[in-house]
Amino acid sequence: MYKHLYKRFIEANPALLHFACHSHHYWADVSREAQLQYWDDSAKHVDDKWNHIFSVKVPQAQKLIAEVLNLSHPHQLVFAPNTHEFVFRLLSSLDWNQNIRILTTDSEFYSFDRQINRLSELPQFEVVKVPTLPFETFHERFEQAMDSADWNLVFISHVFFNSGLTCDIERLAKRAPAECPFVIDGYHSFMAVSLNLKPIEDRVFYVAGSYKYAQGGEGCCFLYVPPATRHRPMYTGWFAELSKLSAIGNEVGYPTDAYQYAGSTMDFSAMYRLIATLEKFKDQGLTITKIHALVQQNQKHFLEEIDKAGHALVNRQNLIAADLNNHGHFLTFNLPSTEATTELVKKMKTRGLVTDSRGSRLRFGFGLYHDADDIKAAVARI
Incomplete structure (x- = not known):
């Protein structure tokens, strides 16, 4: 059809x-025309290209994604070329001078799993992985794990990449400790399995991208940051200088919006492709x-x-x-x-x-x- x-x-x-x-x-197919439009806009705007991207294209992408996820705060979405940037930026927002305890599952994608496996070699990192199988008892076992200790980060997929099993994210997020960042990997569910983030939008991070069911190709990933978040990731880039900064004394300043998690220069042609594809879906109903x-x-x-x-x-x-x-x-x-x-x-x-x-x-x-x-x-x- x-x-x-x-x-x-x-x-x-x-x-x-x-x-x-x-x-x-x-x-x-519409992504091809979008790719060409990126080239044309680069030629048209030249030195003003960044202003055009951040004032026109980024808000377009934020609005379309927020509609899909039913988010009230589109401006709380920030972009990067891949999810690993966001994974490490989230990890770098934790205090590595203290012991760090991470709760996750045995079925997370490599962009997260490989990184925490490497970090778990350091003495201050403790990683606990709850098995997804048997899935009949997964939610209860994950809730028990959340209740069993103090955690510095909880990371879990909506749809697990190695099975297609889908968990009740809203249930788990509401049960999670309020002071602990709760991160949802939505890459295998975004534009595939419905998820209404509105009831939990003030307490969860959500990361996904355009490569899979959003059908825009690689290169445009995004992170939703809860509005009250005030983090200072060690892994930070010049895009974070583009927003209003909050700083104390000689500290490096950070934005108070999602761009506290911003990185650096990226190829925005992927965002053009994503926008065109999501708009096409809307046109087609x-x-x-x-x-x-x-x-x-x-x-x-x-x-x-x-x-x-x-x-x-x-x-x-x-x-x-x-x-x-x-x-x-x-x-x-x-x-x-x-x-x-x-x-x-x-x-x-x-x-x-x-x-x-x-x-x-x-x-x-x-x-x-x-x-x-x-x-x-x-x-x-x-």
Whole structure:
């Protein structure tokens, strides 16, 4: 139904069945024109380009994202090229002269997990990871962990990247200690699974970006910062000098808005692409609710075809899912070993079916450029 939005990517790969959109989503055609517009604006404004970006394009992006997440404070969104910048900036806002205790899960994406694994080698860092499985008891176990000690940072995904399992973020955020930063990684849910941040917008940080279901390509990530936040990250850049600064004596001043978490020069063409894509969705009436319903329909059809195929590995017995009505936009199958999973991914690729895996977990992603014929053909190539 919506293949026309991705005509250029589809025509460039006519024989390919792309089911890895949770990782590298096709870009909407409008993003190409947006990319060119960035070049044209750079030529037009030259030295005044930054003023145009920060006075026109950034507010456009903030407004569109705030509408998706139902945020009351669009100006509390700040941008960076990747989420790792925000991860380390958040970590650098903590007092490293004291012991630091971080609560998270065993299913966080590498931009966070690798960094805290490295920091946990330092004596002042303690990291506790709550297993997501069995998921039936996850929320209770995470709440117990939050209650069990004093934490300096809580970090958790809305949709877990290695399973598609979706947690009740509002429930956990409301239970979290008020004085502790509570950070939501929304990269695998933004523009895929609805999340209303309004009830918790005064107490949570939220980080996501355009590479996956926002479909604008890499390079435009964002962080929502609660309005009362007054942090002084050690990892800081010149963009933080652009806002009104609060300083004491000879201290380095920081903005009182989201730009206390700002970095430095970035390629804003990614923001142009994101804006164009989100505006296109609005024009098409493609709300998250509608997109999610279409993807759920495709996932249901995929599982029905899998049932018919009777594959030895890709079957419902190996499917990781709790509630398919409240699940990410990819289905994950836990296979016997990493080697078996990697081998199957390679074989499918030779047959023109692109998926991906994480360890022993095989992932199939679904997007608006899939229809019933694509799904049937994909199962035939497994």
